[in-house]
Amino acid sequence: MPKIPRWWWILPLVLIALFASLQLQGTGREMRYDELLAKVRAGEVRSVVLDGQTVRGELRVDGESDDAARPARPSERHQTTFTTARPVDDDRLVPLLEEHGVRIRVIPKSDGSWMTWIWLLLPLLLLLSLFARMQAGAGGAPGAMAFGKSKGKIFTQRDISVNFDDVAGVDEAKAELREVIDFLKNPDKYRALGARIPKGILLVGPPGTGKTLLARAVAGEARVPFISISGSEFVEMFVGVGAARVRDLFEQATQTAPAIVFIDELDALGRARGPGNMPGSNEEREQTLNQLLVELDGFEPLGEGRGVVVILAATNRPEVLDPALLRAGRFDRQVVVDRPDRIGRRMILGVHTRKVPLDPSVDLEVVAQRTPGFAGADLANLVNEAALRAAREGRDVVIMDDFSHAQDRVLAGLEQRSKLIDEEERKRVAYHECGHALAARFGGSGTKVHKVSIVPRSVGALGFTMQLPERERRLFTRSQLEAQMVALVGGRAAEELVFGEASTGAADDLRKVTDLARAMVLEHGLSEAVGPVSIERRTTYLGGLGGGVEVGGKTADLADAEVRRLVDEALRRARNILETHRERLERMVEVLLETEVLEGDALDEFLQA
Numbered sequence: 001m002p003k004i005p006r007w008w009w010i011l012p013l014v015l016i017a018l019f020a021s022l023q024l025q026g027t028g029r030e031m032r033y034d035e036l037l038a039k040v041r042a043g044e045v046r047s048v049v050l051d052g053q054t055v056r057g058e059l060r061v062d063g064e065s066d067d068a069a070r071p072a073r074p075s076e077r078h079q080t081t082f083t084t085a086r087p088v089d090d091d092r093l094v095p096l097l098e099e100h101g102v103r104i105r106v107i108p109k110s111d112g113s114w115m116t117w118i119w120l121l122l123p124l125l126l127l128l129s130l131f132a133r134m135q136a137g138a139g140g141a142p143g144a145m146a147f148g149k150s151k152g153k154i155f156t157q158r159d160i161s162v163n164f165d166d167v168a169g170v171d172e173a174k175a176e177l178r179e180v181i182d183f184l185k186n187p188d189k190y191r192a193l194g195a196r197i198p199k200g201i202l203l204v205g206p207p208g209t210g211k212t213l214l215a216r217a218v219a220g221e222a223r224v225p226f227i228s229i230s231g232s233e234f235v236e237m238f239v240g241v242g243a244a245r246v247r248d249l250f251e252q253a254t255q256t257a258p259a260i261v262f263i264d265e266l267d268a269l270g271r272a273r274g275p276g277n278m279p280g281s282n283e284e285r286e287q288t289l290n291q292l293l294v295e296l297d298g299f300e301p302l303g304e305g306r307g308v309v310v311i312l313a314a315t316n317r318p319e320v321l322d323p324a325l326l327r328a329g330r331f332d333r334q335v336v337v338d339r340p341d342r343i344g345r346r347m348i349l350g351v352h353t354r355k356v357p358l359d360p361s362v363d364l365e366v367v368a369q370r371t372p373g374f375a376g377a378d379l380a381n382l383v384n385e386a387a388l389r390a391a392r393e394g395r396d397v398v399i400m401d402d403f404s405h406a407q408d409r410v411l412a413g414l415e416q417r418s419k420l421i422d423e424e425e426r427k428r429v430a431y432h433e434c435g436h437a438l439a440a441r442f443g444g445s446g447t448k449v450h451k452v453s454i455v456p457r458s459v460g461a462l463g464f465t466m467q468l469p470e471r472e473r474r475l476f477t478r479s480q481l482e483a484q485m486v487a488l489v490g491g492r493a494a495e496e497l498v499f500g501e502a503s504t505g506a507a508d509d510l511r512k513v514t515d516l517a518r519a520m521v522l523e524h525g526l527s528e529a530v531g532p533v534s535i536e537r538r539t540t541y542l543g544g545l546g547g548g549v550e551v552g553g554k555t556a557d558l559a560d561a562e563v564r565r566l567v568d569e570a571l572r573r574a575r576n577i578l579e580t581h582r583e584r585l586e587r588m589v590e591v592l593l594e595t596e597v598l599e600g601d602a603l604d605e606f607l608q609a
């Protein structure tokens with residue numbers, strides 16, 4: 001198959017542009033109708049073309065005699081041609097033209113200028129090009145390669161000017177990525193020690209939190225080229241093209257090293273394979289994904305004789321990724337890029353107002369406080385909207401009022417998230433999370449609460465409480481498991497205590513606590529009423545059923561009642577704890593609503609005995 005030059009499809013476009021400009025050249029300057037009549041009367045018009053309602057024509061050049069047959073030189077033509085639209089039913093022009101000896105050419109309507117033809121041919125050309133693309137995609141490798149490159153979607157950027165100062169409020173992610181920058185800058189240090197540096201790092205977080213920005217900033221900080229490609233662009237491609245593109249990507253990377261390779265929106269191409277997908281429809285994606293896995297496996301970040309290549313990828317849907325992508329030696333490191341807390345938002349606002357003249361009335365602290373749930377991109381948008389409003393109103397500084405208006409606008413575009421701004425809901429979430437924390441601390445679970453947050457998370461949850469066991473455990477006693485259950489229902493208990501009723505926010509907790517109770521009763525024989533028998537066994541790791549013991553209806557009822565009793569008991573204990581520490585709970589919630597995150601000393605203070 002002959003190799004199609006990558007720019008071949010430009011040809012028809014160039015031709016069209018050429019024709020169009022020729023046509024335009026003939027049109028010259030626009031002239032009013034009355035002006036035209038005046039010029040004809042003054043004998044200044046040499047010839048006209050009547051084309052429907054349009055009159056195109058040429059003026060006489062100064063001093064030119066009436067019968068001058070010489071064609072105007074192009075340079076003159078350019079200045080002397082004109083177009084005029086004439087009224088419908090105009091019957092004055094033609095007699096007037098005749099009277100003054102102007103040459104007249106008429107273009108009959110049906111004739112249609114060749115522009116018409118172009119419009120007819122255009123769809124055909126488009127179809128042809130589409131067809132050629134399909135051929136290139138499905139056909140042999142050369143075509144695919146040519147096309148794979150031709151779309152030019154692999155961007156290589158050198159001298160990226162973004163650096164870590166441009167990314168705010170994601171300090172943990174930045175700290176993790178500093179290491180990567182060090183690899184890129186001082187590879188010999190790692191080579192000498194024979195250290196294996198991570199191959200792929202996955203940035204995970206909700207949309208607009210600055211994942212793409214961070215990846216670019218890493219390249220900017222390390223001063224290495226940034227080679228990027230977006231997963232979503234693979235989806236629309238024809239079979240074989242994506243795989244070729246992936247190959248290209250890695251080839252370019254090794255040639256350009258040291259470099260950063262960035263695959264944005266990895267989920268678009270890295271979605272889990274297998275059942276549930278329409279057969280055939282995902283062939284392209286599977287091929288692309290397989291190629292990516294192959295390239296990742298064969299890739300050595302610290303290749304001999306060249307600089308380091310680090311592969312970054314970003315996704316806001318880690319849960320749909322094919323697990324194969326996350327295996328050791330592939331994207332085995334994940335960096336969480338979460339929505340910013342209040343202080344983070346204040347810093348992001350700082351970054352985006354660096355070049356915006358602010359009125360002294362603007363208090364970014366207050367703006368940050370009023371924008372819970374906003375991601376970096378939303379804040380950037382907010383600042384921009386505020387500046388736009390100031391400009392619309394003709395001011396040269398942005399005032400606080402601009403921010404308030406801008407916020408309404410931005411919120412309107414964020415419908416779903418705007419719910420998180422609901423004060424009532426924030427309060428409920430705060431009580432819920434503090435309830436977990438206090439129940440964990442005083443329920444005897446022996447775990448340490450590390451962090452309490454009401455910053456909305458990536459995956460659905462409105463807040464979270466992070467507890468870690470004080471030491472690694474492999475065996476749990478009954479009382480330890482019961483204490484875990486108390487911690488799990490602490491959120492619901494707090495809601496019931498404070499608001500008189502629970503909400504849907506505790507569903508996940510309930511599922512976990514029920515699972516735990518069931519395991520205690522049915523698997524571990526840890527309930528007195530049912531006794532030390534194992535009624536249900538886990539499915540074996542080979543996928544077969546573990547062959548549970550048949551139990552009579554009576555035992556099953558008893559087990560159900562036991563599960564219920566255990567959960568009720570946990571709830572009762574959690575409520576007791578919270579009632580005892582009610583005052584502590586209130587103080588904690590107050591601070592949490594203010595800061596959105598509690599950790600370290602600030603948290604320990606509330607959890608002291």
Ligand code: ADP
Pocket residue numbers: 166167168169170205206207208209210211212213214314348351375376377378380
């Ligand atoms: P993501 O890739 O996570 O969806 P982007 O990196 O594309 O988000 O962010 C879009 C824009 O929002 C950025 O170009 C930047 O202007 C702004 N932005 C997002 N997060 C931050 C942040 N943490 N600090 C500063 N600006 C940010």
Ligand code: MG
Pocket residue numbers: 211212213264314
């Ligand atoms: Mg992005």
Ligand code: ZN
Pocket residue numbers: 432436491492505506509
């Ligand atoms: Zn909870």
